[in-house]
Amino acid sequence: xxxxxxxxxxxxxxxxxxxxxxxxxxxxxxxxxxxxxxxxxxxxxxxxxxxxxxxxxxxxxxxxxxxxxxxxxxxxxxxxxxxxxxxxxxxxxxxxxxxxxxxxxxxxxxxxxxxxxxxxxxxxxxxxxxxxxxxxxxxxxxxxxxxxxxxxxxxxxxxxxxxxxxxxxxxxxxxxxxxxxxxxxxxxxxxxxxxx
Amino acid sequence: xxxxxxxxxxxxxxxxxxxxxxxxxxxxxxxxxxxxxxxxxxxxxxxxxxxxxxxxxxxxxxxxxxxxxxxxxxxxxxxxxxxxxxxxxxxxxxxxxxxxxxxxxxxxxxxxxxxxxxxxxxxxxxxxxxxxxxxxxxxxxxxxxxxxxxxxxxxxxxxxxxxxxxxxxxxxxxxxxxxxxxxxxxxxxxxxxxxx
Numbered sequence: 001x002x003x004x005x006x007x008x009x010x011x012x013x014x015x016x017x018x019x020x021x022x023x024x025x026x027x028x029x030x031x032x033x034x035x036x037x038x039x040x041x042x043x044x045x046x047x048x049x050x051x052x053x054x055x056x057x058x059x060x061x062x063x064x065x066x067x068x069x070x071x072x073x074x075x076x077x078x079x080x081x082x083x084x085x086x087x088x089x090x091x092x093x094x095x096x097x098x099x100x101x102x103x104x105x106x107x108x109x110x111x112x113x114x115x116x117x118x119x120x121x122x123x124x125x126x127x128x129x130x131x132x133x134x135x136x137x138x139x140x141x142x143x144x145x146x147x148x149x150x151x152x153x154x155x156x157x158x159x160x161x162x163x164x165x166x167x168x169x170x171x172x173x174x175x176x177x178x179x180x181x182x183x184x185x186x187x188x189x190x191x192x193x194x195x196x
Numbered sequence: 197x198x199x200x201x202x203x204x205x206x207x208x209x210x211x212x213x214x215x216x217x218x219x220x221x222x223x224x225x226x227x228x229x230x231x232x233x234x235x236x237x238x239x240x241x242x243x244x245x246x247x248x249x250x251x252x253x254x255x256x257x258x259x260x261x262x263x264x265x266x267x268x269x270x271x272x273x274x275x276x277x278x279x280x281x282x283x284x285x286x287x288x289x290x291x292x293x294x295x296x297x298x299x300x301x302x303x304x305x306x307x308x309x310x311x312x313x314x315x316x317x318x319x320x321x322x323x324x325x326x327x328x329x330x331x332x333x334x335x336x337x338x339x340x341x342x343x344x345x346x347x348x349x350x351x352x353x354x355x356x357x358x359x360x361x362x363x364x365x366x367x368x369x370x371x372x373x374x375x376x377x378x379x380x381x382x383x384x385x386x387x388x389x390x391x392x
Contacts, residue, residue: 030226031331035256035324060231062381064323065338071381076388083390116343120364123319127260128231131327135227142261147312160392168316185258185267192272194279196356 034135039182041139042098044174049104053136054079057106057173060132064124072115073125074165076107091158092151092170095143102172107145107155113164119146122168129171139176142169230331235378237335238294240370245300249332250275253302253369256328260320268311269321270361272303287354288347288366291339298368303341303351309360315342318364325367335372338365 025033054077061075078084081103088099099105108126110118126142133140145151145167155167221229250273257271274280277299284295295301304322306314322338329336341347341363351363 025223025226027221027226027229028331028333030221030223031230032252032256032328033223034227035328035331036259038259038261040261056228058387059382060228062383062386063232063234063378065234065236065326067340069379071383071386074386074388076390076392078390080390117340120315120319120340120342123316124323127320127323130261132228132231135224135231137224144263144313144316146316162392165392182259183265186255187258187267190258190267190270191254192270194272194274194276196272196358196361 034131037182038130038134039180040141041174041176041180042141042172043177044101044103044139044172045177047103047175049079049138049173049175053138054104056136057129057132057171060128061106061108061125064121064128066121066124067115067117070115071121072111072118073122074109074111075125076109076159078105078107079103087158091155092143092145093154094151095170095172098141098143098172099170101177102174104173106171106173107159107167108169108171109161109165109167111164112166118166119168126169126171133171133173137175138173139180140171140173143172145169230327233378234326234330235376236337237370237372237376238337238368239373240297240299240335240368241373243299243371245275245334245369245371249334250300252332253325253328253367256324257302257304257321260317260324262317262320263311263313266311267317268307268314269318270305270307271321272305272355274301274303275299283354287351288339288341289350290347291366291368294337294339294368295366297373298370300369302367302369303355303363304365304367305357305361305363307360308362314362315364322365322367329367329369333371334369335376336367336369339368341365 078087084099088096108122110122112118130140145155274283280295284292302325304318306318308314326336341351
């Protein structure tokens, strides 16, 4: 009887172990899989993005590096349906179908007075937000604003931005509607070893 | 005797289970912790970065998004000590202490003819490489080249780059020497809800 009990115990331990392995992976593999699997998701369900997930995306954005640690970024969070719809029509019309559907958009802006390298720093912020969305099983896409003058002017006007605050990109976010697969973009031809 | 064997088996199973739990976390938490914990590491041990880790960093870089999926990047991998030392002296003298110590540097370049948005795309590549280094327990730092003209010219000359290939940044990589802690850069003051 005691023997049976111990045997059962070991079976339970091994089984739960296998289950855990299925759900979890090493820190390294998990992080890399998020980087490798990030993809542009342009269609979303009507489900809102939770406040907790919004905080996660913002925290990821703020974790980006910046030249001389100046942190020249400003983030505008659009989660009000009326504001998003207005922004879709007047701010970034080229992406209006995406923006009418997305329950969330984050406008990544840079302070051009604080840093001459704001567009690079803000690109790292944008990539971090996209990766945090992928990690959170959300879908997201980088909608370009900078360096196109007409888009910059329309976004600045719609959001009433001061002249020193330039919009770099808009990240539309939501729960993916449909299946989206990442591209394999590894290219040996673009790797140069120790010389051009 | 058989009872003892089964008991040992269950102890081993439970122990290995606990060990696995210590090493693994959820995919989401793992990826986010890498984004949050990335930091600039500027000092390295003499240990080389393995070829496998180099491939990981390159694959992460190639996973970045780009405008219209043009992928205007080119990556130059410096892992030859003599080449790195020459690059430290002639290419990016402002970072020569770092580059003399680093066993690896990746120069992220963009094709200015292929895309007008190359500097943003290449910034996302750079951030992905930095995050992959953090995930791999390596230390790395973004050394800026673009948009400083003198740095661009010296790097182009040292690496003999064609005129359409501009260097954006150099990521120095190695096994961290000493302790490095990430900064908490979350800033409520830079979040704007639905309007500026």
